[in-house]
Amino acid sequence: MRLRLARERLAEAVTEVARHHTVEATTALDAYAVLIASAREDLHAASGDTSANLRRYAETLLEHRYIVATEYFDLPRDTRPVLAAAITAAAAQYTRTRARLSHREQESLFFKEEEVRWAWEQAQAADAQGL
Helix, strand or coil: CHHHHHHHHHHHHHHHHHCCCHHHHHHHHHHHHHHHHHHHHHHHHCCCCCHHHHHHHHHHHHHHHHHHHHHHHHCCCCCHHHHHHHHHHHHHHHHHHHCCCCHHHHHHCHHHHHHHHHHHHHHHHHHHHCC
C-alpha cells in the first residue's frame, strides 16, 4: 500500500514540476521519501521469508527511478532539477535493500540497474548541456 501511495506522490511531483510548481513538487517528494522508507521498514520488520518481497521492493524502486529519468527530458528545464530528490531517496533505499538480497538476486538485477543508471546519467547530461 505504501509503495502505491509513493508512486502517486511521485506522479504528483512530476505533474507539479510540469506546472512549474516547485514548492508543491518538493512537498510531494518529501512524502515520497517518507513512504518508501516506511515501506522498507515494514519489510525489515516482517517475519518469515521475505526475499520475494525484498526483490519486489527493489524492483519497484528501480522502476520509480527509471520513470523519473525518462520523463525528465519532457519537463521544464528550470523546475525539473527538483526531481533529483526522488532519485536520491530511491537510490538510498535501493542500496540498503539490495544488500539484503542474495548474491544471485543481486546479479539478476544488473541489467535493470544499468538501464536506470544510464537513463539518469543522460538526464544529468542534458542539464549540464542546458538542454
